[in-house]
Amino acid sequence: MLEELKRKVYEANMELPRYGLVTFTWGNASAIDRETGLFVIKPSGVEYEKLRPEDMVVMDLNMKKVEGDLNPSSDTATHCELYRAFPSVGGVVHTHSCWATSWAQAGRAIPCYGTTHADYIYGEVPCLRNLTEEELKDYEANTGKLIVEYFRKGDVEAVPCALCKNHGAFAWGKDAAEAVHNSVVLEEVARMAAQCEMINPRVAPAPQCLQDKHYFRKHGANAYYGQVSH
Numbered sequence: 280m281l282e283e284l285k286r287k288v289y290e291a292n293m294e295l296p297r298y299g300l301v302t303f304t305w306g307n308a309s310a311i312d313r314e315t316g317l318f319v320i321k322p323s324g325v326e327y328e329k330l331r332p333e334d335m336v337v338m339d340l341n342m343k344k345v346e347g348d349l350n351p352s353s354d355t356a357t358h359c360e361l362y363r364a365f366p367s368v369g370g371v372v373h374t375h376s377c378w379a380t381s382w383a384q385a386g387r388a389i390p391c392y393g394t395t396h397a398d399y400i401y402g403e404v405p406c407l408r409n410l411t412e413e414e415l416k417d418y419e420a421n422t423g424k425l426i427v428e429y430f431r432k433g434d435v436e437a438v439p440c441a442l443c444k445n446h447g448a449f450a451w452g453k454d455a456a457e458a459v460h461n462s463v464v465l466e467e468v469a470r471m472a473a474q475c476e477m478i479n480p481r482v483a484p485a486p487q488c489l490q491d492k493h494y495f496r497k498h499g500a501n502a503y504y505g506q507v508s509h
């Protein structure tokens with residue numbers, strides 16, 4: 280079932296340690312097939328060196344396992360909430376990548392200090408609050424609901440990532456490969472922002488007009504970066 284999607288999700292997961300975003304088993308990638316409403320996700324706690332495409336687990340949007348011998352990722356309910364809420368989200372990645380997680384642990388949103396950030400993310404990367412003790416009873420689903428609640432008031436495409444306080448990072452995209460790409464961007468942006476504040480503790484965000492210029496060079500009707508044809 281969904282063999283091609285399983286292969287893509289497997290490849291996306293394998294990219295995470297290659298890019299240095301995942302240590303041991305600290306992360307997961309998934310992707311959804313919108314026609315069937317099923318999504319494919321990494322199994323929980325399986326070492327990346329041992330992972331195989333056929334180990335990927337198929338889930339439905341009611342959190343029922345449809346296919347797979349192994350337990351799905353412990354973060355499956357978070358991925359599921361994002362797929363349920365946002366039809367444009369086709370792939371989700373969660374990591375504990377060092378720099379993004381450092382901002383999450385510090386409880387800080389990442390300001391947009393430059394055009395590398397603005398090329399991909401419109402405005403700051405939010406750092407979402409801790410869950411309450413009550414909310415922690417359904418931890419992973421409520422983590423997803425918190426992200427959804429934030430982006431219902433925002434733009435889930437213009438800001439393709441978020442930090443969860445004291446936890447780690449989530450990123451998404453139209454498919455698993457784009458979600459991985461955005462995770463790499465997030466980690467680089469987080470690292471540069473931290474170093475930027477170290478070099479100049481009074482640094483200010485990049486001027487809004489420069490942020491706009493860079494974001495809209497690459498996104499929307501007037502984008503002209505790369506081999507775009509008008």
Ligand SMILES: O=C(CO)[C@@H](O)[C@@H](O)COP(=O)(O)O
Pocket residue numbers: 304305306307321322323324325351352353354373
């Ligand atoms: O947050 C954590 C662990 O604290 C998990 O996201 C991470 O270890 C990945 O778990 P899975 O192997 O996907 O279940």
